[in-house]
Amino acid sequence: MKASLQAKMGQQMALTPQLLQSIRLLQVTSLQLEQELQQLLERNPLLEQEPEDEPLPASAEAERAGLEAAAWDELPEPMFLSGGGYAGDPDDDPTARIAAGQSSDPRQRLLDQMALRSTPRELALAAYWLDCCDDRGYLEGPPDALAAQGASQLREELAGVSADELLAARQRLLDGEWPGMAAADPRECLLAQLRALPPGPARTLAMQIVSGHLDLLARHDQAGLAAALGATSEEIAAAVSLVLSLQPHPVEQPPEPEPAYIVPDVIAWRANGGWQVRLNTRSQPRLRLCAYAEQAASGHEGMRGLLEEARWMLRSLGIRNETLLKTARVLVARQQAFLEHGEESIAPLTLKDVAEEIGMHESTVSRITTGKYIQTPRGTLELKQLFAVRLEGADVSGAAIKAMVRRLIESEPAHAPLADDAIAALLARQGIRVARRTVAKYREQLAIAPARERKRAAGGGTRMARAG
Template sequence: MKASLQAKMGQSITLTPQLLQSIRLLQVTSLQLEQELQLVMERNPLLEQEVEDDEVAPPASPEEIAALDAAAWDELPEPMFLSGGAHGGDGDDDATARIAAGESSDPRQRLLAQLQLRCGARELAMAAYWLDCCDDRGYLEGDPDTVARLGTAALADGGITATRAQMLTLRERLLLDGEWPGMTAAGPVECLLAQLRALPDSEARTLAMRILADHLEPLARHDLTALAAQLPAAAEAVAAAVSLILSLQPHPVEQPPELEPAFIIPDVIAWRAAGGWQVRLNSRSSPRLRLCAYAEQASGHEGMRGLLEEARWLLRSLGIRNETLLKTARVLVTRQQAFLDQGEEAIAPLTLKEVAEEIGVHESTISRITTGKYIQTPRGTLELKRLFAVRLEGADVSGAAIKAMVRRLIEDEPAHAPLADEVIAGMLARQGIRVARRTVAKYREQLAIAPARQRRRASATPRVRRG
């Protein structure tokens, strides 16, 4: 076998992490975007949220204002707005609903209930004092030595004798006991160390404890090279230890995850004004970020240069997402004006490819930017995907429009003479819409409407009079 070298020329696209981030931001929903941006701002101090007044462009006439208000009122979540509630929350504002029946919603009380099974009265009193000195996150509110000294005096007033050393020993038990390792920790480092001590022994655990104890500065900068040099340790071992630290809980007590709200916050708002349709992004569902005031000065610092580049790229990606979403929504509203004015029967055939060609992007970009996104209109809040409709073969209208026509014809049929599928097909043909009988049957089944003979039988069933 003879080895040889060959030169080839070709084109390829390299998907960098930044490009992958831009593509992924197109597809995430507004709730996912808000959560992700919150995490980014916690990690990158050069970013901050831009707070702006929500400028709402009003419709042109009082009649249009009334129509828009009526549509918005119809879409309010059923719950608390009409029940006299003082806030517009998500109906699950009672945190105790997330705790099993019979248990307290306070983690400190739940931990005390567990300690009752294996602690005496004196130890339980000391534990109760420590837990009373913790905030809702589980952190100790004060210096441990000071709290222990005050605790001995407070317990003595209640007739319980406890030394300062005994108080501190019990605190060590609380740090490692129960379902919340790190409870009564004096700070984040002690909390993380307590969680590590509760894990099985391993090389990554040992290295992670050394990093937290003596090398916080390079850890805060995410400088793995400096960590490897200071420890010293192999780069792979340092990376595993840092990953273990990042997997820990930032607080001793993590709040239970909030349930996804049952209502929808639209990403885009469309309304009639000045004789046409206006479209804008909903600022409440599209958080705006900006570089903080000292970001440019931080560019001279070697450790902050990477954070500044990351922040700039994220802002560019958000700009691309918002611009693509707005352009797509404008095209959809323009092409589906008849649907927004008249209803389902007027929806026009429209595909992802047609919208992509008009905007000048790839078809997959339109698919991503319309996934899980909603638009508020006077006709209701609709998913952007709803504004696409497949053209029925051999017809100039969409399948969704024909389905709406079938539903209307059946709703208006005489009760004693239901329309058969072939009759409906003939009625549509007289309107210039030629469809097969089996197509009508398919749409009728999708609408969960029984055949004509069953509808006739149901209408012929005598009703029992009451009274």
């Protein structure tokens, strides 16, 4: 083999702390930002807070944000964030590598984790099985029947898909990031969790208990377990303790957020026959350079560093505010019907739709809507609530259909509650075709009991029963 040297040119720029700061500021909440700005004011004497009795006119605010955004646009994009040579797809934004906030949808959280090691086809197969699961992570039907149904349903989307391939994908879910996901029953879920543990005598015994002696475990009959498995009471106690340490269902819940006051970042209202949107200037202190900043920094190395820090922070704040305002205006414009008429009118809208309209990457839209709230006549809403996924085969969003399901159940006759298939038929008359299992899933998400339980509750004097 002949060795050779080749010269190759490419653009690159390091991911500096300042750039990381600008990206991170897109995602922080208003309360977090206020705390950071107060700390910055304390350590940087070249920054000062604008007096609250000097309101900034709307035109001046927009002009300043526009100038700051223009300054940002002078930087190379998106290659400057790659931290090295860039030779990939120019639409592939490296900022996507910086973690965004976790989705409240467990299905999306799991798919995000799987995306690191799975192909698009494997993700599509996993998404099918997750759609077949209830909110706890258990399948809503027999695996073989669901696999046959999926092979027919996904034939156009995934060429050559078979029931066997779908069953293999379910097995990967069972033994994947969330052990037990897509299990057919608690026994299968517990066994998957045990397989994920390090091998040892206690695990082996625990798997035998779960496989064939759950009835004895449920009765707390450790003596019966010891006799059935030929083990000592100490060994049985260790195995039982291991089983009891497992999760009863596979869905992992995100950590509970710390309670905090909600401060709207954006305000939207109807005026002059349309919708107006502006930033809530009271959600964060307005900063500016001190009048003596340039003079103080001249000839002093340390002060020049503080001046650069102050300028970059002001620029980053301008980018954050401009991005937030543009995103909020698009969301309000696309969801006018929802703001005026309610949940049944919410339109399908994705991060990609908004990103294309404002000319930014989806990851930027995801960050700027994380933990941000908008004050509307319908109440204070999280910006994420204005996104809605289009239900396959329908022209409306899943959130709108969920609201329709709730309305139909709330208006049903007390003596004759609507079954899930009856609700699906009523929706079909309105041109919205959904499967019975989809109606059942939405009903469970609304914490509404099945028809037979609602009928019993109505007979006992209670109009609607809530699912346990």
